[in-house]
Amino acid sequence: MxxxxxxxxxxxxxxxxxxxxxxxxxxxxxxxxxxxxxxxxxxxxxxxxxxxxxxxxxxxxxxxxxxxxxxxxxxxxxxxxxxxxxxxxxxxxxxxxxxxxxxxxxxxxxxxxxxxxxxxxxxxxxxxxxxxxxxxxxxxxxxxPNLEMFDQNSNMTYKTKIISNPHSGEDLSVWHRTKISISNQTLNVDIKVETSQDGSIDKIRYAPFKLRYxxxxxxxxxxxxxxxxxxxxxxxxxxxxxxxxxxxxxxxxxxxxxxxx
Incomplete structure (x- = not known):
């Protein structure tokens, strides 16, 4: 695993x-x-x-x-x-x-x-x-840490950025969903990365991570x-x-x- x-x-x-x-x-x-x-x-x-x-x-x-x-x-x-x-x-x-x-x-x-x-x-x-x-x-x-971080809805996925590759013509859309543990001061983040070309999504990848604020x-x-x-x-x-x-x-x-x- x-x-x-x-x-x-x-x-x-x-x-x-x-x-x-x-x-x-x-x-x-x-x-x-x-x-x-x-x-x-x-x-x-x-x-x-x-x-x-x-x-x-x-x-x-x-x-x-x-x-x-x-x-x-x-x-x-x-x-x-x-x-x-x-x-x-x-x-x-x-x-x-x-x-x-x-x-x-x-x-x-x-x-x-x-x-x-x-x-x-x-x-x-x-x-x-x-x-x-x-x-x-x-x-x-x-x-x-800022107020915007705490105002996020933990059930929603937010698009954070789009990265364009002029050589391949691909666009990467990066999304994240964050759950906050106030008692542990931790962020549990799920990242989704969409690779698209000409408006069509070719690949979706996922990765979680944790940080302590x-x-x-x-x-x-x-x-x-x-x-x-x-x-x-x-x-x-x-x-x-x-x-x-x-x-x-x-x-x-x-x-x-x-x-x-």
Whole structure:
């Protein structure tokens, strides 16, 4: 039986082909880091591959074997030397899965929110402290919960976007239905992807996923509790300061020294 992450390996590249606004941001952060980079939730390589192409020493972790297999096939086609490791595993245990120290750890595009409990998020952050270089940064992207999210009818399917491919003439229509658990702060999302050409639907694919939503002050407390200080919080990849209507929270944090009496 395939898990939801494995199902996603078949559709991820198609439905996120239009998400490119964060790539230059991570390329810039990688240049500043000037050392080993770890991407948590590397998926099929949307961020990993541009960083590899730019010559950076990047390692990746993903829980899905199918997603990782897809990424490795793409890396092989690059025909470039690869210094990093690519590991299949749960990011909650990332701190135990690598031996090298990293100057930059990135968790792009809501990947951190695939950890579905506060305890799993704490475990990830505390464990990461073991594999951070003395001079380091951790960058975590989280979406901001908003009223529109809670107003959705859980029995309705909403069309979120249409992606047109000018080369094939195909259109991808992406639909989603979301059920919210207030007590667990989780979103249970069913995605439907329709492939059509000339108005005729050729293929329909489905994939579920879950995310845990996090409020801004909750995230701030979580980072502090796990031994980090806040370096920066922005609301867009052009550096716009964060404010509540922003779609994203892009946190930059670093390990702080903890002294025990």
């Amino acid at each position: 395939m898990d939801s992450f494995s199902i996603w390996a078949d559709i991820y590249d198609d439905i996120y082909a239009d998400i490119t606004e964060d790539i230059n941001f991570y390329l810039l952060q990688a240049r500043h880091a000037d050392g080993p980079i770890l991407e948590l939730g590397s998926g099929t390589g949307r961020i990993t591959l541009p960083l590899l192409n730019a010559g950076h020493d990047i390692s990746g972790l993903d829980v899905s074997k199918n997603m990782m297999d897809s990424l490795i096939r793409k890396i092989d086609k690059l025909n470039k030397p690869v210094k990093g490791e690519f590991v299949i595993g749960d990011m909650a245990y990332a701190g135990n899965l690598f031996e090298k120290k990293f100057k930059l750890v990135i968790v792009p595009y809501r990947g951190f929110q695939s950890l579905l409990s506060s305890s799993a998020q704490e475990q990830c952050l505390v464990g990461l402290r073991n594999i951070l270089d003395k001079d380091h940064k951790v960058i975590i992207n989280i979406f901001t 996090i409020y801004p002050y909750e995230a701030k407390y979580l980072f502090h509790y796990c031994g980090y200080e806040i370096v920066d919080l922005i609301g867009d990849y052009d550096g716009t300061p964060y404010n509540n209507p922003s779609q994203d929270m892009i946190w930059t944090i670093r390990k702080r020294e903890i002294y025990y009496a």
